[in-house]
Amino acid sequence: MKTTEHTELIRRFADDFTALQEAVLSQMNGVCAPETAAALEHASLVGPVTVVLAHADVLARGAVRRAELSVQPPERLRQLRAHARRVRRARSQAETRYKEERARRLGRRSRPVDPLEWRVARTAFTSAFHETLRQELRDRGLPDGTPQAPESDLAQWAWDRRTAGGELPAPVRALRDCDDDAFVEALLRDAREEENPYLPHDAVVERWSRHARAAQAWGRYAIGRAERDVLACPLSARRTRLDALDDAYQDTAVLAARSREALLRVTDLHDRMRTDVTTGPFAELLGQCRAAALARFAAAExxxxxxxxxxxxxxxxxxxxxxxxxxxxxxxxxxxxxxxxxxxxxxxxxxxAAVPADADRYALLTDLPDTAVVAVADAAAGDESALSGYGWAAEDGTTGHGDSFASSSGEAEVIGVCAAALSLLERHEHAPVVVLCDSTEAVGVVEAVLRSGDPAASHRTLLFPESRQLMDSLVRHRHRHRVQVRWLKGHIGHDLNETADALARLALRRATGRIPPSAARREETRIVRSLGSGAGRLPAAA
Structure with missing residues (x-):
């Protein structure tokens, strides 16, 4: 193959998403032409290949789910599952290759090594040395921070000065200045309606990457709602609702691809920032600051x-x-x-950061009054849609479980905690209620809301309306000081913890139609019966 033809093929794959995806999938299936395979090995396509496989991965899983819900022949279902596994494997391999290529690219760059004395002093006497550096930066009118790129304020300051040549386009300013909810809406429009050409701009690309996960969560939310609609009707009437499920998977596939593209573009931005702070005038300024800070340190210590x-x-x-x-x-x-x-x-x-010696701690219950009602809550989050299950079990022998929508395991755990607390508050009118949970994120979120009385304190974790409504209901009880949430080490053999976990997993299987209703009822009976007489009070150090 001629060099010009090879170059043209690489350029075509770089510019044509569909052509690149077809080439990658044909290579995965072993039917790729030699010239195509050679072009796909080019370093410039390593990142784009991960983008197309992120898209293909979601579509492959969507095809499997549609086949499961429409009761396709077993052989067809096996073929779709095998294809989905191949795509997932190819995606993992592409991600690994991208990381290796990036490591090689960074390794080829010559990064100046600071004097050994400087590095030893900074590492051995961190606080004292950083104070001298801060003093030097302030005296020069520079922002505080260690000069590491791209994370520090100093590196960002240098980059902003270098790139402040012209006025930002109005659409870029709008993306930069809007609130987070509006920005996520813009990402959803980008995926579902029309691609936004301003998202890759340096001024907003980091925000794009930061909020891409929230946009993907809303894609999974649409899948979960469509999945629930499909399961609510008989097989004979599912055609239209299965089409809606397909549409939700298509949108989420685009969101996954755009999220991966955002990460690639942020990585490129950070690489350029690193180059900027290790070469040229700014590198000289940093060298002067470090040398002066070292002199200050030597004089002070x-x-x-x-x-x-x-x-x-x-x-x-x-x-x-x-x-x-x-x-x-x-x-x-x-x-x-x-x-x-x-x-x-x-x-x-x-x-x-050092791991604290008491990180493997347990929930201590010795300070609770005898009248307290203690329960353990747990949750199970789905892989493909936002459907999640929760379950809880209390010392008084009561249990509960159900399903909802969650953007993350943390949100699913908060739903379980809120559902358990609200149920026990209603059942026990005056007793204090303590809910234990093995998610530190969930415990922290609920504690913050109960302490502040402001449900907005949870909105970084609680993305969907279902969980926010539960939190709004729970916070109404804070003035009575009847609710506590504590962390409990999970999966260490406690009956209540194991029961809550089993109920959460059962609720998720039932919500996704992976267990028939009759079998779900039998399984629920077995789980509750296994708790039986073992549902006594948790030990003092649980």
Whole structure:
């Protein structure tokens, strides 16, 4: 194949989404022409291939779901499931290849290595050194922050100065300035109606990527509602509603592809920002700030600085990496100065957050009055649609379960907590109610709302109207101080926890039509009966 033809084919795949997807799927199925396979290996297509496979993955799962709900012949269903597995496998492989290609691209870039003394001082005496750097930045009229790209205010400041050449187009300003709900609506219109050419603009692309997950959640919400409509009618009358389910999967496939595209564009933006802060005038400014901060540190902490210099001098005598600037040696040297084992660090040398020693704690119930009613709530979130199930079991022997819509496992868990609390508040008019849950996110959200009395405190987690209505109902009881929510370590053998989990999974299977009603009733009876006499009060350290 001629070079010009090969280049033209690559260009065509880069510009034509449909052509690229057809080529990728034909390669996946082993029927790809050699010249097409060669073009698909080009580095410029590594990212776009992940986009088309994100789209194909949702469509493949949608085809399986339609076949399940329309009772297709077993052989047809097996074929569709096998295709969906192949697409999922190809998507995983494409994502891996993209990460490897990106790592190679970053590895080829020469990144200046800071002086070893600077890195050792920063790592061993983090607080003191960062204070000197902050002082230096303030004296120069620069924003606070460590000069790491693209996360810090200083890097963002430099990028904004470099790119502030002209006025933003009006549609870009509108996207930048609108509230979050309006921005998500714009993403939904982009997927369902007409592609928005302004989303990739540097001024809004990070916001696009940040809110793409919320837009995808609304796509899954549409799938869940369509799925529920299909299951509500007999097989003979499902044709129209199955078409609506297809439409919901089509929209969600576009949302998945656009979400992946947003991530690729943000990655490209961050790469350009990194280049900007490691080369040219801004890199020189950073070097001056660091050198001045180091001088400030040496003057403020002379004993510490002397220890750094002496240790580095001894180290350089026989270090095999000395010619490369000892790029990784500062961790061990800083540990010697701190008289502690090397701390876990990220790629930029910053300290990772330590895991607290009591992270594996349990819910302590020793402070509860004897009149308190204690229950455990759990939830099960679906993979393909927003349908979710919840279940709860209480010490008084009562249980409950049901289904709703959730954008995440956290939202599903909050639904379970609210449903359990509201049911027990109604059943026990004066007793305090304590609901345990193994989701730290859900516990934090409900606690924040009960403490503040403002349901809006939960809106970052609660996306859908069903969960927000439950939270609004629960917050009305806060003035009586009758509701508490606490964290409980999950799946450690407690009867109430296991019962709640089993009921949540049963509710999800029933909501998605994966268990017949008669079998669901038998399963519910078995779960509740297995709780039986074991539903006594939880131990003091549960």
């Amino acid at each position: 002379p004993a510490a600085w002397r220890g750094v210099c002496e240790l580095v001098a001894r180290h350089r005598v026989d270090c095999p990496e000395q010619t490369d600037g000892c790029p990784h040696c500062h961790h061990a040297l800083a540990a010697v100065l701190a008289d502690a084992p090397p701390a876990d660090t990220d790629d930029d040398g910053e300290h990772s």
